[in-house]
Amino acid sequence: MVDDREFSLSKCKLVRYQSFVDPRGNLGVVEEGAHLPFSPKRFYFIRDVPPEVERGWHAHKRLHQFIFALAGSVELGLDDGRETAEIQLRDDFEGFYMCPMIWRVLRNFSPGAVVGVLASDVYDESDYIRSYEAFREFAGT
Numbered sequence: 001m002v003d004d005r006e007f008s009l010s011k012c013k014l015v016r017y018q019s020f021v022d023p024r025g026n027l028g029v030v031e032e033g034a035h036l037p038f039s040p041k042r043f044y045f046i047r048d049v050p051p052e053v054e055r056g057w058h059a060h061k062r063l064h065q066f067i068f069a070l071a072g073s074v075e076l077g078l079d080d081g082r083e084t085a086e087i088q089l090r091d092d093f094e095g096f097y098m099c100p101m102i103w104r105v106l107r108n109f110s111p112g113a114v115v116g117v118l119a120s121d122v123y124d125e126s127d128y129i130r131s132y133e134a135f136r137e138f139a140g141t
């Protein structure tokens with residue numbers, strides 16, 4: 001069946017961003033247009049996550065995000081209501097563009113992992129869908 005929804009896992013993608021690596025250290029660049037199909041309005045990060053803790057367990061109605069491991073690694077469990085995927089992110093200058101309406105779980109944070117998120121809008125709790133049943137209903141799947 002053709003999936004013609006505006007947002008689905010097929011619209012998400014891994015994106016390699018720019019890196020400048022030299023003996024002085026590594027510099028990474030994530031830029032609108034070149035790497036992001038949206039204008040970021042917010043940056044937040046997650047760190048010091050204890051082993052076994054899983055975060056996320058929600059979807060966003062309208063928010064676009066770019067998730068990347070600034071240090072260490074993390075696993076993303078993804079679900080658009082029809083398909084699921086597992087993606088491992090590590091601090092190798094590759095991040096994940098996540099369109100709206102993707103249910104996500106972040107798990108298996110490595111010790112010392114720091115996960116950065118660029119978001120297309122400011123924080124708005126009303127944009128969250130925090131129940132999986134409500135997500136499926138909203139997604140029409």
Ligand code: TYD
Pocket residue numbers: 042044046055056057058123
């Ligand atoms: P949440 O997005 O639920 O975190 P996670 O999905 O990683 O488990 O956010 C955790 C708490 O932080 C929640 O009370 C909302 C608050 N928060 C803000 O106030 N502003 C923000 O930009 C973010 C991302 C979270």
